Amino acid sequence: xxxxxxxxxxxxxxxxxxxxxxxxxxxxxxxxxxxxxxxxxxxxxxxxxxxxxxxxxxxxxxxxxxxxxxxxxxxxxxxxxxxxxxxxxxxxxxxxxxxxxxxxxxxxxxxxxxxxxxxxxxxxxxxxxxxxxxxxxxxxxxxxxxxxxxxxxxxxxxxxxxxxxxxxxxxxxxxxxxxxxxxxxxxxxxx
Amino acid sequence: xxxxxxxxxxxxxxxxxxxxxxxxxxxxxxxxxxxxxxxxxxxxxxxxxxxxxxxxxxxxxxxxxxxxxxxxxxxxxxxxxxxxxxxxxxxxxxxxxxxxxxxxxxxxxxxxxxxxxxxxxxxxxxxxxxxxxxxxxxxxxxxxxxxxxxxxxxxxxxxxxxxxxxxxxxxxxxxxxxxxxxxxxxxxxxx
Numbered sequence: 001x002x003x004x005x006x007x008x009x010x011x012x013x014x015x016x017x018x019x020x021x022x023x024x025x026x027x028x029x030x031x032x033x034x035x036x037x038x039x040x041x042x043x044x045x046x047x048x049x050x051x052x053x054x055x056x057x058x059x060x061x062x063x064x065x066x067x068x069x070x071x072x073x074x075x076x077x078x079x080x081x082x083x084x085x086x087x088x089x090x091x092x093x094x095x096x097x098x099x100x101x102x103x104x105x106x107x108x109x110x111x112x113x114x115x116x117x118x119x120x121x122x123x124x125x126x127x128x129x130x131x132x133x134x135x136x137x138x139x140x141x142x143x144x145x146x147x148x149x150x151x152x153x154x155x156x157x158x159x160x161x162x163x164x165x166x167x168x169x170x171x172x173x174x175x176x177x178x179x180x181x182x183x184x185x186x187x188x189x190x191x
Numbered sequence: 192x193x194x195x196x197x198x199x200x201x202x203x204x205x206x207x208x209x210x211x212x213x214x215x216x217x218x219x220x221x222x223x224x225x226x227x228x229x230x231x232x233x234x235x236x237x238x239x240x241x242x243x244x245x246x247x248x249x250x251x252x253x254x255x256x257x258x259x260x261x262x263x264x265x266x267x268x269x270x271x272x273x274x275x276x277x278x279x280x281x282x283x284x285x286x287x288x289x290x291x292x293x294x295x296x297x298x299x300x301x302x303x304x305x306x307x308x309x310x311x312x313x314x315x316x317x318x319x320x321x322x323x324x325x326x327x328x329x330x331x332x333x334x335x336x337x338x339x340x341x342x343x344x345x346x347x348x349x350x351x352x353x354x355x356x357x358x359x360x361x362x363x364x365x366x367x368x369x370x371x372x373x374x375x376x377x378x379x380x381x382x
Contacts, residue, residue, distance in 0.1 A: 060336040068335045083325040092332055115314070122313035126306070129320040134274040136327035141283055143334040144259045144367070145251040176335070 001029060005050045005104050008076055012127045013120035022117060027104035032097040038079060039095040045084035047107050051075045054101025055165055059094040069173040071139075072162060079103070082132070099165065148177045149185050192220060196241045196295050199267055203318045204311035213308060218295035223288040229270060230286040236275035238298050242266050245292025246356055250285040260364040262330075263353060270294070273323070290356065339368045340376050 002024040009015060009023070027050060032038065039045050041061060056079050058071040070093070073079045084091040085108055106114065115121040142151055152175045156163065163171075172182035193215040200206060200214070218241060223229065230236050232252060247270050249262040261284070264270045275282040276299055297305065306312040333342055343366045347354065354362075363373035 060332050062336045063338060063341075070332060070335045082321065083329060086321060086325060092329075115317070120313075122311075122317050123306070125317035126313050126320055129317055129324055130273065130277060133320055133324040133327060134277060136324060136331055137274060138283075140327055140330050140334065141251050141261060143331065144261045145253045147254060150254075 001052050001102070002027065002104065004052055004076060008050065009124060013118070013124045015118070019118050023114075026110045026114070027106050030103050030105050032101040032103065034097060034100050036097050036101075037094055038097060038101075038103065039081055039084075039091055039093070041092060041094045042090045043084075044088050045081040045091050047105050048078055048080035048082075048085065048111055049103035049105045050078055052102040052104055054097055054103075055099040055162070056095050056101060057098050057170060059096060060092060061094075067173070069170040071174070072159065072166070072170075074162065078128070082129075098170070143176065148175050148181065149189070151175045152182065152185050153189075192243050192293070193218065193295065195243055195267060199241065200315060204309070204315045206309070210309050214305075217301045217305070218297050221294050221296050223292040223294065225288060225291050227288050227292075228285055229288060229292075229294065230272055230275075230282055230284070232283060232285045233281045234275075235279050236272040236282050238296050239269055239271035239273075239276065239302055240294030240296045241269055243293040243295055245288055245294075246290040246353070247286050247292060248289050248361060250287060251283060252285075258364070260361040262365070263350065263357070263361075265353065269319070273320075289361070334367065339366050339372065340380070342366045343373065343376050344380075 005027055006015060006020050006023060015023070029052070030049070032054070038049060038056060041059075051073060053075050055072065055074045057069045058073075060068050060070055062068060079095055081091040081093050081095065083089070115125050118124065142154060146154070152171075155171065155175060159166075168182065169179050172179045175182060175185075177185070196218055197206060197211050197214060206214070220243070221240070223245070229240060229247060232250075242264060244266050246263065246265045248260045249264075251259050251261055253259060270286055272282040272284050272286065274280070306316050309315065333345060337345070343362075346362065346366060359373065360370050363370045366373060366376075368376070
């Protein structure tokens with residue numbers, strides 16, 4: 001199970017045998033059923049999970065109580081609320097497993113040790129944060145400037161393999177429209 | 192001039208005398224007049240600027256040609272398009288100086304050297320990227336779930352000192368409404 005995690009980290013940095021062992025010890029497997037929450041809105045996020053298998057969605061609740069699905073993460077990437085983790089503030093987001101999901105979980109303290117114990121730990125932290133940041137800032141610009149149809153096309157580009165794994169109403173929420181509007185967009189595009 | 196930059200970096204990491212000299216050599220001062228662009232949409236971003244003095248806005252153009260002001264950065268922080276810098280892709284954003292602005296500019300290559308030449312360079316890169324990421328992801332969630340009035344209140348919280356430095360139509364664009372709607376929100380809140 002940990003070999004997937006070690007492979008993911010090794011995309012970015014070199015790991016010694018001792019470091020691989022350290023990682024295997026610190027990232028603890030945890031199972032979630034479909035529908036379980038890794039984090040609920042209002043809780044402080046105290047750990048980060050590497051998704052060994054499964055799929056999570058990020059949920060924010062609007063003032064009127066409506067749930068919005070704002071992002072997804074799947075196997076071979078990480079999940080957690082970094083903002084809440086860093087400043088120990090209550091999370092504004094829930095993270096729900098929308099398939100049976102296996103995570104390898106590391107605590108905040110062990111993550112800080114990772115940065116110093118692993119020779120290239122800081123470099124890994126920088127590079128993975130760059131990936132997260134670029135994804136987030138592109139999303140900001142898209143929400144400001146793109147029409148729902150363009151956002152849907154971008155969704156298809158980025159998350160093509162997720163389409164059969166997601167209910168339509170998660171996709172319409174992510175695109176920022178009501179489900180009937182997404183149906184109209186899909187009909188228009190299929191012509 | 193470089194003492195401001197060194198102070199900013201020293202919030203995060205320790206710098207030796209030799210490292211301070213290296214930084215002073217690599218970050219080159221450049222002056223911009225009000226209205227000048229640091230980066231234009233379609234260009235590849237090849238450098239990052241530390242804002243010694245002044246103020247920049249980030250601009251995206253909608254399909255209908257309308258300009259949207261999507262963010263600001265001011266003195267004692269950085270500017271650039273990290274997504275474009277990292278993958279050498281054309282920038283989807285313009286960066287315009289909206290006051291006379293002095294930047295200390297470092298090239299992509301020198302920035303990579305920074306990470307390796309400075310003992311705690313990777314740590315600095317990680318921590319500054321965390322700041323950027325947390326800001327971006329909070330913005331994503333706000334655009335999905337908050338009403339314009341809440342976004343305006345958040346703007347006032349975050350950018351209180353910028354209010355007298357910004358034209359109203361930049362603020363309304365940032366909040367995501369037309370200028371008359373912002374006027375109505377301000378009237379309602381002033382009651």
